[in-house]
Amino acid sequence: MKYTTKTLIQTLVYLIIVAGALLMLIPFAWMLDTSFKASSEVSSWPPKWTTKNAKSEVEFQTKLKYKTTGAGIDLSSLSLSEFRNFAALLGSAAGKDTLVVMLDDDPILRGTVTLRLTDETGQAPAYAKNIDKATYAEVVSEFEEVKSNAPSAYEKELRNIFTDNPSDFIDDFLYVAEFSDEGFARRVMFVANLSASLEGAIGNLKRAVETPFKPFPMDNDTTKKLKEELTLKASELFEPFREEISKVATDLQSMKVGETRVITLEEVRSVITALDNLINEARNLKNLVVKELTPLIPATDMRLKLSLRQVSSLIDGGVIKKLENWKTLLAFYNKVKAFYVSQQVLRLSGSEIVGRIRTDQEVHAILMKEIDNWGAPDELKTYLKNNITEKNVRNSLQIMLSHVDFEYKELLSKYFDNPTQAFNGITEIINLSRAALVSLNDPHYQNAVESKIESGLNYDAFKNIAKEIGAKSGQSLVINASLASLDRYANKVDPATFGRLVSRRWKETRLIGEFSKTVSDTFSELEIVKKPDEVYKVYYRGRITSAGTKSFEIKFKDLYAVWFKDDNVQGKVKYTASEVFKNFWQNYVDAWNAAPFGRYYFNTVFVAVSTTFLEIIFAAMAAFAFAKLDFFGKNFLFTLFLATMMVPGEVLLVPNFITLTAFGWIDTYYALIVPWVVSVFAIFLLRQHFMTIPDELFDAAKIDGMSKWKFLWRIMVPLAKPAVITGALLKFVGSWNAFLWVLIVTKSPEYRTLPVGLQNFSSATGTEYNLLMSAATFSIVPVIILFLVTQKYFIAGIARSGLK
Secondary structure (H helix, E strand, O other): OHHHHHHHHHHHHHHHHHHHHHHHHHHHHHHHHHOOOOHHHHOOOOOOOOOHHHOOEEEEOEEEEOOOOEOOOOHHHOOHHHHHOHHHHOOOEOOOOEEEEEEOOOOOOOOEEEEEEEOOOOOOOEEOOOOOHHHHHHHHHHHHHHHHOOOHHHHHHHHOOOOOOHHHHHHHHHHHHHHOOOOOOEHHHHHHHHHHHHHHHHHHHHHHHHOOOOOOOOOOHHHHHHHHHHHHHHHHHHHHHHHHHHHHHHHHHHHHOOOOOEOOHHHHHHHHHHHHHHHHHHHHHHHHHHHHHHHHOOOOOHHHHHHHHHHHHHHHHHHHHHHHHHHHHHHHHHHHHHHHHHOOOEEOOOOEEEEEOOOHHHHHHHHHHHHHOOOOOHHHHHHHHHHOOOOOHHHHHHHHHHHHHHHHHHHHOOOOOOHHHHHHHHHHHHHHHHHHHHHHOOHHHHHHHHHHHHOOOOHHHHHHHHHHHHHHHOOHHHHHHHHHHHHHHHOOOOHHHHHHHHHHHHHHHHHHHHHHHHHHHHHHEOEEEEOOOOEEEEEEEOOOOOOOOOEEEEEEOOOOHHHHOOOEEEEEEEOOHHHHHHHHOHHHHHHHHOOOHHHHHHHHHHHHHHHHHHHHHHHHHHHHHHHHOOOOOHHHHHHHHHHHHHOOHHHHHHHHHHHHHHHOOOOOHHHHHHHHOOOHHHHHHHHHHHOOOOHHHHHHHHHOOOOHHHHHHHHHHHHOHHHHHHHHHHHHHHHHOOOHHHHHHOOOOOOOOHHHHHHHHEEOOEEOHHHHHHHHHHHHHHHHHHHHHHHHHHHHHHHHHOOO
């Protein structure tokens, strides 16, 4: 029984120890697990130990981009050189024939993508091609009236819609109604705006009562009393109608929530009915007010009769008109939606689009062919073909920009003392002018301007063109200011020469724009495996870099994308075994490339090894002196040494920083190494171990003629190998993990270490925890390996030193 009890206690103790060890390993295990997760999985709840990066098939979330704007260039991911040429990089509109599907999920880097377009029944979506012209003519005719009788909040937007093309008209109108964030048919906006109009109608009712019969100082007592009676009577008559408006406004609140993003047609019709009832009640109320108040007004009091007519006018303009405007708009919206649905009589030949994302090798091969067929100068084409490789193909645009900018600055250096400033001035005016041209959205005018400038003209002629562009686009102020700044460089050379310099740069920016579009299309186009006959091409935009938004552009053959904007798009991606392997380790690749971690690794190893090596040397000599040599004040001095361990390291930060600043060592290796080559703890550790070595050994060595120096390094240190390795390991780990001091004394990445490098993944906008955990993992791996290799020496060193 006693033996059994003892066994149970031992088993319980072992279980507690094992449980404690596992508990301590959980944070590390979670860090390791997080390092393999996608960004969206890091903050998911409930947390999971698995990751979709290890799956061979993953579904992803999408959302339609209802308003088609620029395409092909993600300005958020541009380098400084690319941004300086931003006007040339502005993508043309994706086009009315292109459906833009935003990737509302983690970036897709590789694999075979499947996009499935379906209507609400799960079938291939319907579309229209031949519009019923007679029915559309009726819609257009009614729209002319709607534009003049819509709620004021939407009147301006409606007036900017043109009716020349049925598909364009529907696209633009539905954008105002549904697609924009402020669309009047979006549930939240609809309830908020119509409720505000109803509240405004109630306020106008109150003013219709109070304002016309407001007493004036010149009124006699009889008139004042009569006005009070009229006001009271009108208020009584208005009260039931005010309550009815409030009831409708209250009922509207239930429409804030629904299965669809916009209100349904059934809800629209119910609101139209409610508004129609309110309008009829308002008209009846107006007639009732006139009927009830007229007998109370003396026949000879023309002022009060005029006030009564004012009541009628306020009801017409402030109540009935507001309600009619909303009724007119909603009725027309209902008609357009019905027209939109009725015209979709054809269906896509299939609902699935399957395409494979190109590899960098495939992109490089295709890009080389595109460069061969490009109408750029042969010198530029040769340079690009010689310098763009499979490894740097993602930097193709940057390679071109660097070359073009360098060549242009070399040319400017022949004419200006400061070619960089002249370059910036010329680039600025070209950027502003090109951006203004893009905003005009007039291809014919843009082509005419391009032809004039590239044909070669003097600077004065260019200024006139730039000013004309500014006047047409409403950008005269900024363009004229830029021209005024540029004049100081133009005055240093003759106008013809400066004009040729500007013309050359203008042409170069056009070539930059063409090449950026080519690079983007080459990277983005999917290798189609399967698609409906009506689909021409599919692009996956934004995949060149990990930053920025990602989207799929589905380009149709002679079809308008507006017919598919009420449909659903589901997406999934399949990976091969090798692609799954790459996805699994992608966070480590991204983390390594996010900062110069190669340099950080070198700095960390160099500083850790240097401080460890020097510390062991100094600590061994000091420990030998305290352990084996006799000198005055030895014990006191050793006690004083130990007392310094009581001083917090943070207290010494400022004095050490001031000292190193005086030496000029800030942002150098000296600042990282010198202050940490002496450790009192290492001296204490080795001294305790040295004291266990018999003094007779030292005496024998002296008799044999061995010096103290040789005895230390040939006898003492080898015998104290466990303690030396323990001290070295502790110092190495401490130096490897040092953060605060390195952050304080370094300014540039050339001298920073891994712990400081990890802060690259944290910013004011948030922390990329998956990449941070990946970087943290490959940062601590060397230390873990070192500890595993030296573990037995570490334990022996602690045991023999006498430390508890």
